[in-house]
Amino acid sequence: MAEGSAQPILKTVNINRVFGRGNASVTALRNIDLQxxxxxxxxxxxxxxxxxxxxxxxxxxxxxxxxxxxWFQGQDITEWSEKQRSALRRSQIGLVFQLFGLVPLMSAYENVEFGQRIAGVPANLTREKAERALEWVGMKARMKHRPAELSGGEQQRVAIARAIAHEPVLLLADEPTAELDSKMGRQVINIFRQLTQRLGMTVVLTTHDPDIMALVDYVLALEDGQIVD
Known part of the structure; x- marks a missing residue:
């Protein structure tokens, strides 16, 4: 992918991932090369x-x-310590999951702001960053509502706001539309598209949905731990 383009944000060479040892080992990934x-x-x-x-x-x-x-932005992160990798995630990577993971008793704003405090953002910046992220995903007007008062699509938008409040360069989303109907799923993908266009963010997501695949720039198919055409 993207051979001959500018330096990729992510590059892997011959990635293998094996869980367990000996006869009990399972190879989850084999010979993954991508840019x-x-x-x-x-x-x-x-x-x-x-x-x-x-x-x-x-x-x-x-x-x-x-x-x-x-390689992440030209740096080989393979041998980095957990402390170094944790710092990288806090500063440059956002994570979105299938389950929204919002704190039920907190408002949308409090969920995003609390995530900033956990990440070590200075207290004088957390409000500004939280409100800006909620505005990016179209949820500023409902930021005082708790998760139970929001639809599934709105909850996922709050979860995205929490993941992007620190303005990462890379957003990773694991089945972000799996719990949503097709209309709400498209809304989430449209937000991802806006983040790439307005902020230059890179988005990598996993999905089973053919409609979602039709809306992205590239699709990589995996089968038995290998990239296939």
């Missing part, structure tokens, strides 16, 4: 167990490969 251009929206597709989430975790510095190399 992801800056500012692109990329979907990883494949059946359950194909390796999508494992690859996403490696790209997001949540996991390390058994073999191979990962």
């Amino acid at each position: 992801i251009p800056k500012g692109a929206m990329v979907a990883l597709k494949g059946r359950s167990g194909s390796g999508k989430t494992t690859l996403l975790n490696i790209l997001g510095a949540l996991d390390q490969p058994t073999e191979g190399k990962v």
